[in-house]
Amino acid sequence: MIEAVGLRKVYGKKVAVHDLSFTVRPGIVTGFLGPNGSGKSTTMRMIVGLDRPTAGQALVDGKPFAAHRAPLSTVGALLDAKAVHTGRSAHKHLLAMAATAGVPRSRVDEVVDLVGLREVARKRAGGFSLGMGQRLGIASALLGDPSTVLFDEPVNGLDPDGILWIRNLMKELARQGRAVFVSSHLMSEMALTAEHLVVIGKGRLIADESVKAFVDRVQPRGVTVRSPQVEQLRELVAAEGGQLAAMDDGSFDVRGLSAESIGDAAARRGVALHELTTVKASLEEAFMELTANAVEYQAQGPAGGGPLTVPEPSGRAREEVAR
Numbered sequence: 001m002i003e004a005v006g007l008r009k010v011y012g013k014k015v016a017v018h019d020l021s022f023t024v025r026p027g028i029v030t031g032f033l034g035p036n037g038s039g040k041s042t043t044m045r046m047i048v049g050l051d052r053p054t055a056g057q058a059l060v061d062g063k064p065f066a067a068h069r070a071p072l073s074t075v076g077a078l079l080d081a082k083a084v085h086t087g088r089s090a091h092k093h094l095l096a097m098a099a100t101a102g103v104p105r106s107r108v109d110e111v112v113d114l115v116g117l118r119e120v121a122r123k124r125a126g127g128f129s130l131g132m133g134q135r136l137g138i139a140s141a142l143l144g145d146p147s148t149v150l151f152d153e154p155v156n157g158l159d160p161d162g163i164l165w166i167r168n169l170m171k172e173l174a175r176q177g178r179a180v181f182v183s184s185h186l187m188s189e190m191a192l193t194a195e196h197l198v199v200i201g202k203g204r205l206i207a208d209e210s211v212k213a214f215v216d217r218v219q220p221r222g223v224t225v226r227s228p229q230v231e232q233l234r235e236l237v238a239a240e241g242g243q244l245a246a247m248d249d250g251s252f253d254v255r256g257l258s259a260e261s262i263g264d265a266a267a268r269r270g271v272a273l274h275e276l277t278t279v280k281a282s283l284e285e286a287f288m289e290l291t292a293n294a295v296e297y298q299a300q301g302p303a304g305g306g307p308l309t310v311p312e313p314s315g316r317a318r319e320e321v322a323r
């Protein structure tokens with residue numbers, strides 16, 4: 001479990017992290033999201049004692065990381081997957097780490113198997129692909145069987161197989177009762193992996209809530225309606241003040257009305273409905289909308305910049321968050 005309490009980091013005149021407080025609970029995957037430069041890496045580094053907070057503190061299982069007798073068994077962190085001695089084999093690298101931390105040798109074979117590196121464990125880690133390097137980084141993080149794991153952008157640069165593997169591993173680590181804290185730029189990936197989110201912008205907390213609550217904060221994108229009585233449906237939507245657009249698959253996209261008001265009006269008029277679904281914003285759309293004012297470096301759009309706008313969904317390409 002991680003508790004950030006009034007965490008603050010100042011580099012010279014730059015306040016990288018402002019009085020940040022949040023909790024990462026055991027048993028679930030917590031996604032850590034924020035635009036570039038928002039302070040995610042700085043926060044993670046403070047949690048594992050690699051950076052000193054200017055104020056506040058980061059507690060892991062109730063104590064600062066440095067106060068733990070067996071730090072490797074407290075927190076496993078993947079902060080920079082390339083930080084492995086390139087001349088050594090994966091096996092030697094892990095053995096050296098295990099010896100330093102008082103972890104039994106048998107655990108090395110366990111983690112090598114867990115991350116699927118058995119075939120290549122005795123080869124020089126310098127020749128590893130990005131995906132293999134990532135697996136080795138994760139093996140190192142899990143060596144001490146930690147109760148909390150921290151992964152900074154673990155899926156960056158990985159192929160779909162590697163991404164799926166990491167997603168399943170995170171969920172499994174959480175299922176085992178660990179606190180799993182993972183940062184990522186890939187919103188669609190976070191929507192599939194995380195149950196809870198900590199979102200920051202310009203070093204400040206924007207959200208500490210479930211993925212569902214975060215997505216529910218923004219307006220739904222519309223309502224999908226199907227009815228065999230097309231003309232009556234058109235009249236109903238117009239009478240209620242909504243707009244209706246026919247979709248390629250025979251359904252209708254209704255804007256300006258809630259599912260409840262469409263359903264009630266259909267009941268009053270005796271119009272049969274075969275589908276009535278509120279289309280929620282995707283996590284990416286919610287993130288863009290809620291962090292629009294917290295983006296450090298904004299692209300200059302045709303209108304000269306300003307907050308990022310949420311693209312209108314087109315056709316059936318709308319993404320629903322299915323939770």
Ligand SMILES: Nc1ncnc2c1ncn2[C@@H]1O[C@H](COP(=O)(O)OP(=O)(O)OP(=O)(O)O)[C@@H](O)[C@H]1O
Nearest residue numbers: 011014015016034035036037038039040041042043
């Ligand atoms: N050692 C440092 N010295 C000075 N400024 C720093 C240092 N480390 C980070 N910063 C600044 O602090 C801010 C937060 O950086 P940080 O790397 O924590 O953000 P991030 O959210 O991890 O970004 P990204 O998603 O791009 O990795 C940035 O403005 C960055 O330039």
